[in-house]
Amino acid sequence: MVKEKSNNNGSKQRKGLWSPEEDEKLIRYMITKGEGCWSDIARNAGLQRCGKSCRLRWINYLRPDLKRGAFSLQEEDLIIHLHSILGNRWSQIAARLPGRTDNEIKNFWNSTVKKRLKLNNNSTSSPNNSDSSEPNSIRDNNVVMGTTTTSNNNGIMHINDHHHHHQDLMTMSMCMDNSSSSTSSSTMHTHHHAMVFGDPFSMVTNNNNNHYEMATGVAGFHGAMAGDLPLENSFHGGDYGRMLDEESTDKMGLESDLSLPPLESSIRSTEEIIIINNASSIDDMKSHNNHFNNNNNTNNDSCFKNTDNQVLNNNNYSNEEDLFGFGNHGQVENLRMGEWDFEGLMQDISYFPSLDFQV
DNA sequence: AACAACATCAACCGCAGGCAG
DNA sequence: TCTGCCTGCGGTTGATGTTGT
Numbered sequence: 347m348v349k350e351k352s353n354n355n356g357s358k359q360r361k362g363l364w365s366p367e368e369d370e371k372l373i374r375y376m377i378t379k380g381e382g383c384w385s386d387i388a389r390n391a392g393l394q395r396c397g398k399s400c401r402l403r404w405i406n407y408l409r410p411d412l413k414r415g416a417f418s419l420q421e422e423d424l425i426i427h428l429h430s431i432l433g434n435r436w437s438q439i440a441a442r443l444p445g446r447t448d449n450e451i452k453n454f455w456n457s458t459v460k461k462r463l464k465l466n467n468n469s470t471s472s473p474n475n476s477d478s479s480e481p482n483s484i485r486d487n488n489v490v491m492g493t494t495t496t497s498n499n500n501g502i503m504h505i506n507d508h509h510h511h512h513q514d515l516m517t518m519s520m521c522m523d524n525s526s527s528s529t530s531s532s533t534m535h536t537h538h539h540a541m542v543f544g545d546p547f548s549m550v551t552n553n554n555n556n557h558y559e560m561a562t563g564v565a566g567f568h569g570a571m572a573g574d575l576p577l578e579n580s581f582h583g584g585d586y587g588r589m590l591d592e593e594s595t596d597k598m599g600l601e602s603d604l605s606l607p608p609l610e611s612s613i614r615s616t617e618e619i620i621i622i623n624n625a626s627s628i629d630d631m632k633s634h635n636n637h638f639n640n641n642n643n644t645n646n647d648s649c650f651k652n653t654d655n656q657v658l659n660n661n662n663y664s665n666e667e668d669l670f671g672f673g674n675h676g677q678v679e680n681l682r683m684g685e686w687d688f689e690g691l692m693q694d695i696s697y698f699p700s701l702d703f704q705v
Numbered sequence: 706a707a708c709a710a711c712a713t714c715a716a717c718c719g720c721a722g723g724c725a726g
Numbered sequence: 727t728c729t730g731c732c733t734g735c736g737g738t739t740g741a742t743g744t745t746g747t
Contacts, residue, residue, distance in 0.1 A: 361716080362716075363741080364715085383733095398717090398733085401734085402716065434737085436735075449736095450714085454713095458712090
């Protein structure tokens with residue numbers, strides 16, 4: 347249902363579901379002009395929508411880098427774990443899941459995960475823990491993680507046990523290398539196909555200058571399409587999608603800078619920009635997207651909705667931010683994520699002889 | 706086939722923070 | 727410092743689709 351309301355200028359503004367025509371207008375505008383002030387975009391694109399609505403539509407639905415389709419088990423695991431750490435900070439969780447939006451994850455959590463975890467808890471609950479107010483998998487999850495955690499009222503987790511924390515780190519290090527190259531100079535060479543997600547924070551590695559960087563994993567898009575695209579650029583970020591792909595041949599080293607791509611950024615790889623700019627129609631754009639797809643998805647009812655593993659997975663983000671969005675990229679300060687003691691984490695990392703971490 | 710109940714998800718709303726004037 | 731605008735976030739709503747009876 348589409349409603350209308352008057353804006354400040356007295357002109358009518360549409361609300362409700364977007365029509366294909368509106369989508370096309372917005373896509374065309376975004377392709378040709380790029381992002382800018384959303385209220386201007388709404389006006390200039392000839393849309394009777396508020397800027398906010400345009401932004402939402404673009405970010406949650408029309409962006410070509412969105413990975414549509416069902417969440418994989420690995421993504422679900424990661425969401426559960428990230429949620430146990432970050433709580434309902436959907437945007438931060440989404441930032442670690444390339445191609446997924448906060449809205450999508452939020453919906454997925456509220457509709458699917460929550461229920462599943464509740465069922466899990468019910469089936470495994472004992473009188474001692476069944477009354478826990480913890481809404482999610484924190485307990486369950488940490489069985490997997492081998493990490494003893496507690497949470498405050500906000501669901502923010504505290505790591506209490508150094509020993510288990512180390513296990514946590516180790517688990518992750520083993521997973522991480524799933525996507526590592528046989529030619530990589532990384533010091534982590536364990537090949538481990540069981541996707542047990544350790545703590546994503548543990549994926550922060552350290553070069554020789556107290557310069558913390560992501561080792562690989564959940565953050566970053568670059569490299570997802572290694573089979574399709576030349577990766578002549580340095581590897582900016584691990585890739586969750588690749589990490590999930592056990593069979594992928596790896597062309598990337600691990601020692602490169604790894605950074606969290608700002609999801610809202612319009613920074614794109616040159617190649618992608620060419621692709622998009624050369625697209626003469628929306629259909630062209632869609633087909634270009636499909637070019638990079640695995641085409642697992644048959645849903646075809648709206649712009650880009652059918653695309654899976656889409657083009658921006660090969661994004662080359664030039665912004666250097668670390669996993670947590672700390673712009674200083676590794677300055678050792680009082681880095682805290684919620685109640686998380688980042689420094690403490692880094693101290694913990696130093697216990698790992700097998701990881702090339704030094705603090 | 707018809708209806709109800711439930712599930713999913715796109716989109717809206719309100720708020721907070723950043724920033725420029 | 728104040729104000730207004732813009733953006734981003736998280737919670738919520740409601741339309742639509744699916745499943746069960």
